[in-house]
Amino acid sequence: MKTRILKAWFSVFAAGLFLVGTSLFAQTPDQSTPDGLIKSVVSDVMTSVKSDPEIQKGNIPRVVDLVDKKIVPYTDMRRTTEMAMGPNWKKATPEQQTQLVSEFRTLLIRTYSGALSQLRDQTVQYKALRASPDDQEVVVKTVVLGRGDPVPLDYRMEKTPTGWKVYDMNIMGVWLVEAYRNQFANQISQNGIEGLIKFLQERNKQLATAKPSN
Template structure:
């Protein structure tokens, strides 16, 4: 249930930008292009984090509140969790699926909480997007420059149907590593060994360990 240390470092270094993918749903323009959305919100959230000393100090409660209020409403987290779990998702009961989403969310938040303190002088460049006007699934590629080497951070977004159409993220690519695929291989090993309940137990255990470490 651990990720490659180097990959974790890269992902952690970009959480502050990953957290910039959302604002309350009502504030989003339905016709705003996905790349324009990422650019606008990246700039807005980084500015907010820079002004919050508690977040910079790694206040986990504030990080969780930020994720719940700002990020989660605009991430298709059910799809993200289902993709990370893989074929085992279809074997899971509704209650198991609910538990998987809850524990996976805690894992991600606690894994990257400290990264918000790393926001300083980063600059985000949105690369040209290759997509047709009627595409429902797009890739937005960005590059973050500041301290150290440039960081590649790409977003997979889908257009949601119905009233108030907008875009939701369902996967992230950091330095060539897709978040969902990285966890899928780990989760598959656990499910093959101990089933869906075994994966839930492993996530709970990991989250307790992370909480104890602060």
């Protein structure tokens, strides 16, 4: 059940992040603002998807490469991993923390990248950003429009020395970090930090050799 929820979450996330109405880009978005950054990334990725037949056919390595180059740089995976780990983060050594961030990042990309190749006619409406110029953290709220009912999708973002970055997202009341926190805690309680790392490594190996499903 949890896997289905997460896959549904990422499918909508991908729709929200990758496909929006072209009218939003009549002017170049201001990347110095959180909502402007998301719109800019959307425009770039959308162009890449439309110009790459292999991605449209579901070529997962090409999709993974696209996400890795055009999406990952605008996320804070270290913070995402730290939040998913909860109190257990401080129990991990610096080397283990590095491994956890790397494996979790790979897991998210490989598990959900297939959603990108399945996107078709979804569009997104952006709600007015309620934030002051001094805010260091904001939530960018959007609504994904497509088949079925409109779906609210929120991006939790932070201001870093290198610009705004996404570190968590909410789809219909489910935050990404919360969705993984219990799973990580259970693995650690049974097998320790190293056990969680091995679990992620094994899962990533399975996903790397699995055939894409349509």
